[in-house]
Structures are given as C-alpha cells and as structure tokens.
Amino acid sequence: MTNNPAVVASAYGEPDVLTLIDAERPTPGPGEVLIEVRAGGINPLDYKLYSGMMGNDPAALPMRLGLEVSGVVAEIGPEQPESDALAVGDAVLADRVKGGYAAYVVADRGDVFAKPETLSFEAASGLLVVGATAVDLLTTTDVTAGDTVLVHGASGGVGSLVVQLAVARGARVIGTAGAHRHDEVRQLGAEPIAYGEGLADRVRALAPDGIDVALDTVGTEEAVDTSAELVTDRGRIATIANFVQAPALGIQVLTGAGPSAEVRARSRQLLVDLASAGALLVKVDRTFPLSQAAQAHTYLKTGKAQGKLALIP
Ligand SMILES: NC(=O)c1ccc[n+]([C@@H]2O[C@H](COP(=O)([O-])OP(=O)(O)OC[C@H]3O[C@@H](n4cnc5c(N)ncnc54)[C@H](OP(=O)(O)O)[C@@H]3O)[C@@H](O)[C@H]2O)c1
Structure with missing residues (x-):
C-alpha cells in the first residue's frame, strides 16, 4: 500500500536534498505498532546524518529521516500480549523509529509510550x-x-x-x-x-x-x-x-553507545511520567508541514530556533 508521504534525503548535502516521496505504508509485524504521525520531531542529528559529516555511503540513499514521533496508534501487530493495554486510537509518542518524517511509521512496542496529556503532539515529538x-x-x-x-x-x-x-x-x-x-x-x-x-x-x-x-x-x-x-x-x-x-x-x-544505551532506554518511562506530572517542559519554537522539511532544516541550521521544531504530516 502506498499513500504514506515521507521525507527522504535523495543525496548527501544541504537541506535542499530533502524531498517528499510517496512511500509504502508499513505493516506492523509481531511486537510492532503502526503510528499515524501527528508530529515528527526534528533533531540536529537528522541533519548531520545526510550532511555527509557522518559518512556518505551511497548505499544508504535515499535516506529516510526522523528518530522520534508523536501520533495515534493506527494498528497493532499480531500476537499482542493480553496484558498489553495499548489500543488503536491511543495517543502515543515513540523514539528509535526509522523514518518519522512521514504520515505513518512503525515502532517497536517497547519504544512506544502513552502521550502525556500535559504535552501537545508537537511538544511530545520532542521529548524522548x-x-x-x-x-x-x-x-x-x-x-x-x-x-x-x-x-x-x-x-x-x-x-x-x-x-x-x-x-x-x-x-x-x-x-x-x-x-x-x-x-x-x-x-x-x-x-x-x-x-x-x-x-x-x-x-x-x-x-x-x-x-x-x-x-x-x-x-x-x-x-x-x-x-x-x-x-x-x-x-x-x-x-x-x-x-x-x-x-x-x-x-x-557520550554518544549513546556503550553503558549510555541502557541508561537512555531506561530513562524514557521516567521522562514520560515526569512530563505527565507537569514537571517537565518541552518548548516548541515552530512547526512546518512535512512538505517543507527543507525549510525546517534550513531554519534549524541558522541556530535561531528557540525551542524544538516538528514536521506536521
Ligand atoms: N551525543 C549525543 O548522544 C547527542 C544527543 C543529542 C544531541 N546531540 C548534539 O548536541 C547538540 C545540541 O543538541 P540540541 O538538540 O540541544 O540543539 P539545540 O536545541 O539547537 O540547542 C543548541 C543550543 O546551543 C546554544 N549555543 C549556540 N551557540 C553557542 C555558543 N557559541 N556557546 C554556547 N552555547 C551556544 C544555543 O543557545 P542560545 O539559543 O541561547 O544562543 C542553543 O540553545 C547538537 O550538536 C546535537 O547534535 C548529541
């Protein structure tokens, strides 16, 4: 199934290499969740990945972007344990996704968390x-x-x-x-x-x-x-x-590798709990439509943003 607008870097370089394509809408496998994205969080690493500063392997192109999202559960993969209360329609946030700059993305169930009501979808896409x-x-x-x-x-x-x-x-x-x-x-x-x-x-x-x-x-x-x-x-x-x-x-x-990986993985529920209690603020500067990913990244690179940026499908 297509009908999944998604942003790719079609080459290594400046933000003008970002283009919108019509990708396959993924199907969640066992242990996976399909999320209808409401906001795709932007991080400086997204830019670094296609800039060439972290390698320029042609085999990695076209490169899907976006490490974290917020959205609504659209489908849950087969074999969901009965003890798991997650349901279609739940508002969630997720990290470690591959290609969050899209209308739909699949996430591992362990990387999906209930969205704190205290955070907008835009802010939630910038927490984890x-x-x-x-x-x-x-x-x-x-x-x-x-x-x-x-x-x-x-x-x-x-x-x-x-x-x-x-x-x-x-x-x-x-x-x-x-x-x-x-x-x-x-x-x-x-x-x-x-x-x-x-x-x-x-x-x-x-x-x-x-x-x-x-x-x-x-x-x-x-x-x-x-x-x-x-x-x-x-x-x-x-x-x-x-x-x-x-x-x-x-x-x-700290790169996130080694002992950091476990520390970061374990921290996410705590972050969600603190945000739910109103004890963590995530400031959003601006959102852009998915089709304006290049403009969003150009703005990110100016260093003038006063808060997180997000792409809205
Ligand atoms: N290694 C890792 O695991 C990891 C994980 C996440 C992020 N990062 C990296 O960490 C960096 C920060 O990420 P971020 O998401 O926090 O970026 P960000 O939201 O863009 O924040 C960057 C901050 O840097 C400040 N700044 C700019 N020029 C400065 C200067 N000359 N001296 C002191 N402060 C200055 C800015 O402050 P003002 O606006 O007040 O000027 C701004 O608040 C990025 O390079 C990112 O790639 C690394």
Missing part, C-alpha cells in the same frame, strides 16, 4: 531524544543534591532538559545561553550566564566555592576548555557534542 540524552549526562556524572552544575547550552533542546532534571535532583545549576534567552533559563530553575569571552571568570564570580559538574551540550572549544578549567574531577565533566578536544582533556564523550 533530548530527555534521554539529558538523563545520560546527569547519570554519567552522578549529579546529586548539593552539587553546583555548569550547563553549556542551557536554553537548547538537550540543555533545557538537563537544567530541569538537575534542579529536580536538588542541584544548583548555572547555565550558559544567549542574552535574549536568559529569562527562559531562569524560569527553568537555573542561573543564566552569557557564553563568550570571560566565561570562566563569570562562573567563578557566581560560584566562588567552585563547580562540581560541567555538562556540555554545545561542543565549542570554549565549553570544554572552561569545563576542564573549573572542574577538577574529569569524571564529572561530560560532553555530547565535542569529539575533537574533549577526549584529549580526559572529558567523557
């Missing part, structure tokens, strides 16, 4: 990838009550979740952000601070007793250098975006 990454950062560096934590990129998708989860653990959080986003960061419970020249001195002035943990969601040399300068214990510094200078400085680089 950034949230699981944030939990991984906090778990790896063992953030706990009483810690003073420096978060680079506190206004970003991952950073804003790191801030909220660290504050919930009882930590004091100092977060870097552009001046126009300091109010947002403050509302999440952190103390905002400008990035750029003199960062380490500004942090010292705010936290004369020192920084226990530094978490980098930005990847600049400034972020890793400042972290290394301010935090003595390298085991309590982690980055998700600097793969160049961080390893030489002894800073942990």
Whole structure:
C-alpha cells in the first residue's frame, strides 16, 4: 500500500536534498505498532546524518529521516500480549523509529509510550531524544543534591532538559545561553550566564566555592576548555557534542553507545511520567508541514530556533 508521504534525503548535502516521496505504508509485524504521525520531531542529528559529516555511503540513499514521533496508534501487530493495554486510537509518542518524517511509521512496542496529556503532539515529538540524552549526562556524572552544575547550552533542546532534571535532583545549576534567552533559563530553575569571552571568570564570580559538574551540550572549544578549567574531577565533566578536544582533556564523550544505551532506554518511562506530572517542559519554537522539511532544516541550521521544531504530516 502506498499513500504514506515521507521525507527522504535523495543525496548527501544541504537541506535542499530533502524531498517528499510517496512511500509504502508499513505493516506492523509481531511486537510492532503502526503510528499515524501527528508530529515528527526534528533533531540536529537528522541533519548531520545526510550532511555527509557522518559518512556518505551511497548505499544508504535515499535516506529516510526522523528518530522520534508523536501520533495515534493506527494498528497493532499480531500476537499482542493480553496484558498489553495499548489500543488503536491511543495517543502515543515513540523514539528509535526509522523514518518519522512521514504520515505513518512503525515502532517497536517497547519504544512506544502513552502521550502525556500535559504535552501537545508537537511538544511530545520532542521529548524522548533530548530527555534521554539529558538523563545520560546527569547519570554519567552522578549529579546529586548539593552539587553546583555548569550547563553549556542551557536554553537548547538537550540543555533545557538537563537544567530541569538537575534542579529536580536538588542541584544548583548555572547555565550558559544567549542574552535574549536568559529569562527562559531562569524560569527553568537555573542561573543564566552569557557564553563568550570571560566565561570562566563569570562562573567563578557566581560560584566562588567552585563547580562540581560541567555538562556540555554545545561542543565549542570554549565549553570544554572552561569545563576542564573549573572542574577538577574529569569524571564529572561530560560532553555530547565535542569529539575533537574533549577526549584529549580526559572529558567523557557520550554518544549513546556503550553503558549510555541502557541508561537512555531506561530513562524514557521516567521522562514520560515526569512530563505527565507537569514537571517537565518541552518548548516548541515552530512547526512546518512535512512538505517543507527543507525549510525546517534550513531554519534549524541558522541556530535561531528557540525551542524544538516538528514536521506536521
Ligand atoms: N551525543 C549525543 O548522544 C547527542 C544527543 C543529542 C544531541 N546531540 C548534539 O548536541 C547538540 C545540541 O543538541 P540540541 O538538540 O540541544 O540543539 P539545540 O536545541 O539547537 O540547542 C543548541 C543550543 O546551543 C546554544 N549555543 C549556540 N551557540 C553557542 C555558543 N557559541 N556557546 C554556547 N552555547 C551556544 C544555543 O543557545 P542560545 O539559543 O541561547 O544562543 C542553543 O540553545 C547538537 O550538536 C546535537 O547534535 C548529541
């Protein structure tokens, strides 16, 4: 069956390689769920995958995109256990999908969660990838009550979740952000601070007793250098975006592989529960129709988005 509008990268390159095709509507197998997508969450990794910066194997083209979605259960694969209450029509969110930029996508049952009523479909499509990454950062560096934590990129998708989860653990959080986003960061419970020249001195002035943990969601040399300068214990510094200078400085680089995979997988129900309780905010900047995936990615690349982006089929 066709009639499944979907976005593919037809080549490696800039966002103009993104095109809308009429794909097969998938059929869920045992242990799978077909989701009618209401919002396809956009992550920076989606762009990196077809940009060529992570490889350019021609065999991977055309490349379906989109790691996470929210939507409504359209069909449940055969052999659903009786104990499973999931039903057609349920509002859900899912990650680890292959090709979420589409009208329909299949997900493994274990990657499908009930959508918190507190989140719109747009916001729900942006919870799991950034949230699981944030939990991984906090778990790896063992953030706990009483810690003073420096978060680079506190206004970003991952950073804003790191801030909220660290504050919930009882930590004091100092977060870097552009001046126009300091109010947002403050509302999440952190103390905002400008990035750029003199960062380490500004942090010292705010936290004369020192920084226990530094978490980098930005990847600049400034972020890793400042972290290394301010935090003595390298085991309590982690980055998700600097793969160049961080390893030489002894800073942990988290990619989602190794022990992180299990931490991230296990974190998802907690994230859904916290969001359902109204304890986690996911800010959405803008949505685009599926047919405007290229425009959405061009906007993502400007770095001007103030919140998550999503594609609406
Ligand atoms: N390794 C992993 O497992 C993993 C997982 C998820 C994401 N990532 C990567 O992590 C990065 C962040 O992802 P995201 O979804 O949070 O992106 P995002 O929502 O676009 O956020 C990026 C943030 O970076 C901030 N920023 C921009 N320039 C900066 C600078 N010079 N100094 C300090 N902050 C700056 C921006 O703050 P202002 O708007 O306030 O300027 C913005 O809030 C991306 O590179 C992504 O690919 C890695």
